[in-house]
Amino acid sequence: MPLYNNLDLNENPDIFDPEVVEEVITSIGKDSQRSIKNILRFIVPSLVKRKILDSQRSIIYLRISGDIRNVGRKVKHVMVTFTIMDDITNLHRPVHHHMLILYPECENYDLLNVALFLLQTELHELSEIEINTIEVNWIINFYFSSDWKFLSICLGFNSANSQFFCSWCDT
Template sequence: MISHEGRYQTQYVIYTEINNYEVGNGAYRSLSILLKVLIPVWKGGKNPVIISGDTLYIKLGGDGRNGGRKQNHVMITFCLLNEKDNVLKPDHQYSICLYIGKEKYETLDKVGKIFAVQLADLKESGIIDGDGVHWPIKFYFSGDWKFTYIIMGLNAPNSEYFCLFCECDAKSRHNMDLSWPPTGNIRGKKRVSLFPVVDLHSYIPDELHILLWISDRKLKKKMNDLNIHFEFYRGGSARGNSEEEISKFEEDVKNWVRTFCWPTIGQMNSATSIPGLYRKEDVTPYMHMLTMHVPYCMHQLKEKGLSLRLFSTSSIEKKNHNQVKLFFRGTTMGGGKKKTSCCL
């Protein structure tokens, strides 16, 4: 746990020691330099977040936003998942890039290229801190579906081969008896992935958007009718859920989707019947993700002592909002008068 004062000092060090630089339409910061500043903070204090021998689990995140004044921009952040629940606070998300441009492949391609060499080096060699301690690094990525499919070079969710992880086609999506291991989606791949340091299994669906989707009103009503609840997500502890809970969850969501696209439950026109609201074609890419891939992600994260709740983008979105206000005030890019470097 880092004290308030410690946090303040860290921010101060970052502010004074790290040179931000602007290239074209963006402001960037070196991930390696930021890590060298942050590692002493993470390993210091009474309750260090990392100890010698640990791997740094670094989650890259992205968020695109219209920042007002008709400016589109993209922000790339990172956080250290070893910090556990603290990563859910916006000030534990560090931005390494703010780029003015639309959230599309061509824009993000430029961002990806700027970081490519540095990220590849960090993945391969890790980082050595000021005390000579070597820290291996593993990268994760999490963002909303749109940002993620762009980064992965894949098709949009409304295409035939829609999935981020497998080659399930839209027509087979409703069939919960099929199994879709995450072996990649070559058929839906249009272009090269923009962050090749992230392995396929390290793209994690973000929790916020799963929750947003589940809280859709029509769905909620249907779920209430069927007596299905997803407190599972909200109630998950910092340690995550047990293996049994995850397996039970998988079974429950699959049964739920089966029920979801069932024409009618119970005797037609009887008092207890629940009329079916949905067709097979209404089973969405999110439902596929939730049933076929989320349980796998959960099992996999659990092995590393992590949990899905750490992959919420809500803190990044909050940070994006704050950051953008600062950024457009501080540079000429947003039409401001004074040009200063951008800092978080």
């Protein structure tokens, strides 16, 4: 549950469009998640057919990105996306960045840890078990593009704070 310690109820709004205000109010507490494995099962055959992926080499390079996005000055969303780095011609086109997680909240360690639980599980499975599609076992190489907080949560590390001096240590 989000903490609103520094919320000023008397603060003037920056967004006056009633449609935007209604959308924000109805989306509070709602989130969206998609399975990275299901998306890969859907797009890999197309990438093989277009000769972007080679089924003989059977390696997929994935870039996973995530951060908070400002929709307005006071409306924030956390978004996690991935793209297939082998598709060099489309690497920087937004339509080839697949949304994994989207939720309207502030970015804090506890909320991200809960929101990223499914993604953490799937990333672990993909790194250990690989993924089988079109009769090929694909090896997944991950590249993360984000700040250290997002990276430490995705990889299941501790947060670097007064309880844990180092993200990689238990002491």
